[in-house]
Amino acid sequence: MAPRTVTKSLEFEMTDVVSDLETLVGYNMKRAYVAIQKDFRAALGEGGLSPRTFSALSLVVAHPNISQSDLARMLGIERSGLVAIIDDLEARKFLSRTLVPGDRRVQALVPTKAGIAAYGATLVTVQAHEDRLLADLSTSEKDTLMQLLMKIRLTDRES
């Protein structure tokens, strides 16, 4: 058995540079994703919006009257999975399901004033969380990261 170190920083060195995993984008992406997600939840606190619920609210505010089917497509999830998210936002009175004249299958998602206000405030909190978490990255590093993540994300379309 390898001896375990005592201090945080030494333990860090021991447990981190450790195998081929370190050279794989997927593994590092997962660890970084988990770190951001965890910090997001901590920043928004108990009772705050989850990342996916925040994302849905963002799109409803940007696209009032969007349908659930279109929203699910934008988020890259199934229609069925969106129901609980919209239930949550409706329970918070951040949006309402509204009947659309002309097609009675659709229920347009309309953000409330409270929803728009809550979204604005939450966005500020989220941006602060990202600024804090990414403080070690320069502005140009952040730009590069975004650009590369988008490039990878787009490959998912070609399936």
Add this chain to the structure above:
Amino acid sequence: MAPRTVTKSLEFEMTDVVSDLETLVGYNMKRAYVAIQKDFRAALGEGGLSPRTFSALSLVVAHPNISQSDLARMLGIERSGLVAIIDDLEARKFLSRTLVPGDRRVQALVPTKAGIAAYGATLVTVQAHEDRLLADLSTSEKDTLMQLLMKIRLTDRES
């Protein structure tokens, strides 16, 4: 309601540049992570190792005789969550739980010859999947991405 486009590429433009979400690292990280994970599973196929099982095997091969507690620490998950992963790898005969003389609480994880061979072959497949998925990124872009992901990942330590 916004009119829906017909072709894939037009739909793409419509559903993608859409809100503040595009400016958030967390959202883009999630989408990129999902894309990589999906491609990883497709590359390894039905019955192939899952990303987390592959990660565990990688560390066991790199650190023969590691304990489950130390492995869980390295992977950033709980001991209890590792049990099913090790059960899976043991069922595949890729490793064995071995009693350690001197401390009968510990069961050292020892990779089998088959496990080492399977790991080597799988690593090649995984690297091919990443090369394919990241073909649009230059070598220096890939290096930058890895470096930035590691920087973000490290912030998770300070909790």
Add this chain to the structure above:
DNA sequence: TATTGTTATACTCTATAACTATA
């Protein structure tokens, strides 16, 4: 026939708490 929203259901990943056997 196709689409929208919905429900039922299941699977993966993860965490917390409690247990046992050791130390």
Add this chain to the structure above:
DNA sequence: TATAGTTATAGAGTATAACAATA
């Protein structure tokens, strides 16, 4: 008291399949 491995359990997040209402 503390640690290693384990079990039970629950909670996210996601997907598939089927359904009713509507087009």
